[in-house]
Amino acid sequence: MEEQNLEQLYEMVKQRKQEPVKGSYTDYLFTKGLDKILKKVGEETTEVIVAAKNNDPKELQYETADMLYHLMVLLVESGVSFEQIKVELGSRVGQMSQFKDRAPITKR
Numbered sequence: 001m002e003e004q005n006l007e008q009l010y011e012m013v014k015q016r017k018q019e020p021v022k023g024s025y026t027d028y029l030f031t032k033g034l035d036k037i038l039k040k041v042g043e044e045t046t047e048v049i050v051a052a053k054n055n056d057p058k059e060l061q062y063e064t065a066d067m068l069y070h071l072m073v074l075l076v077e078s079g080v081s082f083e084q085i086k087v088e089l090g091s092r093v094g095q096m097s098q099f100k101d102r103a104p105i106t107k108r
């Protein structure tokens with residue numbers, strides 16, 4: 001079975017932006033523009049949430065792939081490079097998360 005990592009997907013989407021393939025879904029999104037892309041990111045994100053809530057791993061896998069694809073389209077459309085995301089993530093490696101427990105609610 002063929003696999004694709006996120007960076008390869010990003011590069012493929014970027015190539016579609018630079019060299020549009022008329023009739024392709026990616027071109028359809030870029031042609032429709034930012035509002036359409038944002039609606040799709042929102043829709044696919046909601047479907048991820050519902051799949052997780054329904055405890056449906058297959059559906060979660062499918063919807064996560066849909067969401068990530070649309071997120072890559074949004075990054076390309078917004079001019080954010082995959083390298084920038086890697087640098088951002090890299091800057092966090094090895095850092096300790098700042099997490100503070102909220103004080104428990106107590107009875108008066």
Ligand SMILES: N=c1c2ncn([C@@H]3O[C@H](COP(=O)(O)OP(=O)(O)OP(=O)(O)O)[C@@H](O)[C@H]3O)c2ncn1[C@@H]1O[C@H](COP(=O)(O)O)[C@@H](O)[C@H]1O
Pocket residue numbers: 012016021024025026027040065066069
């Ligand atoms: N990974 C994806 C990918 N994931 C999801 N989708 C598309 O995202 C759409 C989501 O389905 P929906 O039912 O929500 O949307 P829709 O009803 O088709 O359309 P709208 O709601 O947006 O009007 C489907 O049309 C899927 O085909 C993707 N389309 C493309 N890719 C990758 O991009 C490559 C190039 O695709 P094209 O640009 O279409 O050639 C493909 O080979 C894939 O590797």
